[in-house]
Amino acid sequence: MIDNQIIATILVHLFTAIVQLAFWRKTVTQRILSITGSFLGFILSLHLFNKVFNGSILTMNAANWEAPFGIVFVADTLSTTLVLLTSIAALAVSIFSATGVGRARMLFGYFPIFHFLIMGLNGAFLTGDIFNLYVWFEVVIISSFVLLTLGGRKAQLEGAVKYMAMNILASTFFLTGIGILYGITGTLNMADLALKIPKVQDQSIVNLTSMFFLIGFGIKSAVFPLYFWLPSSYHTPPSAVAATFGGLLTKVGLYALFRVFTLMFVPNEFIKTVFIVMAIMTILTGAFGAIIKNNIRRLFSYLIVCHIGFIIGGLGLYTKLALLGAIFYLIHDIIIKTNLFLIAGLIRQLRGTMNMTKLGGIYAEYPKLSLLIALVLFSLAGVPPLSGFWPKIYLIEAAFAGENYFFIVSIILGSFITLYVLAKLWVEVFWKDAADDAAIVDKFKPLNSLNKVLLVLPIGILASTTLYIGLNAEMIIQVADKISTEMLDTRPYIKAVLGK
Amino acid sequence: MELLLVFLIGVLYAAGVYFMLRRSMVRLLLGIILLGNATNILIFLLGNITKGKPPIIEANLKVFNDIYADPVPQALILTAIVISFGLTSFAIVLLKRVYALLGSDDLDDLNTPEEEDI
Numbered sequence: 260m261i262d263n264q265i266i267a268t269i270l271v272h273l274f275t276a277i278v279q280l281a282f283w284r285k286t287v288t289q290r291i292l293s294i295t296g297s298f299l300g301f302i303l304s305l306h307l308f309n310k311v312f313n314g315s316i317l318t319m320n321a322a323n324w325e326a327p328f329g330i331v332f333v334a335d336t337l338s339t340t341l342v343l344l345t346s347i348a349a350l351a352v353s354i355f356s357a358t359g360v361g362r363a364r365m366l367f368g369y370f371p372i373f374h375f376l377i378m379g380l381n382g383a384f385l386t387g388d389i390f391n392l393y394v395w396f397e398v399v400i401i402s403s404f405v406l407l408t409l410g411g412r413k414a415q416l417e418g419a420v421k422y423m424a425m426n427i428l429a430s431t432f433f434l435t436g437i438g439i440l441y442g443i444t445g446t447l448n449m450a451d452l453a454l455k456i457p458k459v460q461d462q463s464i465v466n467l468t469s470m471f472f473l474i475g476f477g478i479k480s481a482v483f484p485l486y487f488w489l490p491s492s493y494h495t496p497p498s499a500v501a502a503t504f505g506g507l508l509t510k511v512g513l514y515a516l517f518r519v520f521t522l523m524f525v526p527n528e529f530i531k532t533v534f535i536v537m538a539i540m541t542i543l544t545g546a547f548g549a550i551i552k553n554n555i556r557r558l559f560s561y562l563i564v565c566h567i568g569f570i571i572g573g574l575g576l577y578t579k580l581a582l583l584g585a586i587f588y589l590i591h592d593i594i595i596k597t598n599l600f601l602i603a604g605l606i607r608q609l610r611g612t613m614n615m616t617k618l619g620g621i622y623a624e625y626p627k628l629s630l631l632i633a634l635v636l637f638s639l640a641g642v643p644p645l646s647g648f649w650p651k652i653y654l655i656e657a658a659f660a661g662e663n664y665f666f667i668v669s670i671i672l673g674s675f676i677t678l679y680v681l682a683k684l685w686v687e688v689f690w691k692d693a694a695d696d697a698a699i700v701d702k703f704k705p706l707n708s709l710n711k712v713l714l715v716l717p718i719g720i721l722a723s724t725t726l727y728i729g730l731n732a733e734m735i736i737q738v739a740d741k742i743s744t745e746m747l748d749t750r751p752y753i754k755a756v757l758g759k
Numbered sequence: 760m761e762l763l764l765v766f767l768i769g770v771l772y773a774a775g776v777y778f779m780l781r782r783s784m785v786r787l788l789l790g791i792i793l794l795g796n797a798t799n800i801l802i803f804l805l806g807n808i809t810k811g812k813p814p815i816i817e818a819n820l821k822v823f824n825d826i827y828a829d830p831v832p833q834a835l836i837l838t839a840i841v842i843s844f845g846l847t848s849f850a851i852v853l854l855k856r857v858y859a860l861l862g863s864d865d866l867d868d869l870n871t872p873e874e875e876d877i
């Protein structure tokens with residue numbers, strides 16, 4: 260069904276950014292515009308999600324060029340769910356940024372670039388054209404480069420060099436894959452590719468091409484041999500930026516992997532094994548990396564890597580149950596990883612440092628706030644009935660059915676180490692007495708109540724979303740079930756795009 | 760022509776990878792540029808090079824009866840060139856800033872610990 264409304268969320272962020280450019284030096288106006296824009300984006304994406312979840316797949320032909328010749332935008336359940344989650348995360352980060360990002364950064368265009376980034380993410384989720392996906396990826400990475408380097412501290416720039424080099428390399432791989440794919444099929448539309456790829460005579464070239472996509476998206480989503488840029492750059496920018504990156508940027512790589520490897524290249528046994536091995540190594544290396552870190556944000560960066568392994572493993576098992584678990588985990592992960600970095604930012608406001616050995620005593624001083632954070636940490640560790648618990652059950656069950664015991668062991672080990680790391684974090688940061696009272700710089704107390712609310716409210720929003728995902732798991736399972744059904748049976752998607 | 764391009768692509772990829780594996784930041788940048796150009800030529804080559812046959816249908820015909828030059832790869836390359844131009848200019852400025860702050864061109868020096876990590 261053709262519906263031009265599906266790009267509304269892209270347009271909202273585009274126009275928010277453009278209007279903000281007109282208020283270049285008026286940071287208060289920019290803050291208000293940013294929160295308004297993100298809220299509007301949230302409403303529109305909720306509307307779109309309802310329409311697609313209760314109805315059918317919607318499409319839009321750009322400039323009315325019919326698919327497969329023009330660029331087509333497709334809103335299926337996977338896309339709209341991710342757009343909705345992006346909007347929730349963007350809303351939270353917008354509110355947090357109003358206080359959590361310094362005025363100096365805002366004067367150099369923090370907010371417009373943030374909205375361009377969110378626009379790029381929405382575009383990447385909604386496009387149905389593989390080259391257009393590349394263009395949206397570039398929109399995302401160029402905005403993320405600017406956000407990462409804004410402020411120009413030494414550590415930031417050092418992290419940015421690694422981030423930039425790896426991301427440009429990933430884009431080159433992706434573009435090479437697209438070039439070869441166009442050479443062997445003569446089309447760029449993903450639905451059309453899904454029809455034409457199985458008809459290619461020499462399937463070994465198809466497998467080779469799929470490896471280019473695997474490496475390109477693998478770098479972006481930070482899987483095992485390709486993740487080293489992530490922990491060495493995500494701890495450097497302001498926490499609001501790190502929250503956007505940690506919650507959303509790696510997930511767009513995962514989305515692309517899911518889209519490409521369920522719609523276009525249906526994985527054979529070899530590719531499935533590659534995914535599973537990558538998943539196990541990602542979980543283990545991420546978890547072991549998290550153990551030895553003392554900086555809260557470095558620790559969280561390694562946890563991102565660790566938990567990406569769960570999702571990739573679900574794709575590698577490639578059964579309905581496994582995909583369901585992976586999608587559920589993805590839904591849970593976007594919200595919770597954004598929240599973790601916001602919490603790290605809040606802790607920095609409270610104590611002026613993120614080094615666990617120097618922190619302490621937050622529970623004694625802010626008990627209510629600490630309990631809110633504890634809820635988030637429990638959800639991340641997967642304590643039943645909170646949100647991290649349900650997807651792991653599905654993943655383990657699917658791995659049992661596939662007799663993939665190494666994956667089960669690594670899931671359990673990964674979860675256990677996550678729990679250990681979070682317990683250590685809780686003891687070091689919240690329970691133990693602060694090491695040296697003179698060193699504490701509490702920037703939170705002198706703030707007026709509006710600024711305090713602006714810092715705590717987004718964490719509350721995301722924590723309640725997490726609570727909703729955990730306690731209302733029935734509904735999330737329905738969504739994940741619909742998504743995994745659409746992934747395994749791509750005919751409705753192809754029919755919606757091509758009309759046949 | 761095709762054979763020449765195939766060799767050119769191979770040389771560009773090899774040189775790009777070699778440069779990216781060096782420790783110097785300038786060579787990293789050169790490697791990125793070379794890899795990008797190699798990819799662009801690869802797309803051009805895979806679009807089946809056809810000489811002197813523009814994709815314009817003659818006035819008295821309704822459809823193409825002849826082989827024609829595919830315009831899509833060229834549009835793709837154009838987009839990719841514009842994007843890589845933007846990325847490269849950003850990268851140059853970034854590396855210049857890093858060099859000014861660090862006083863070193865060595866990628867291994869990019870590990871200054873922050874006070875929070877110690």
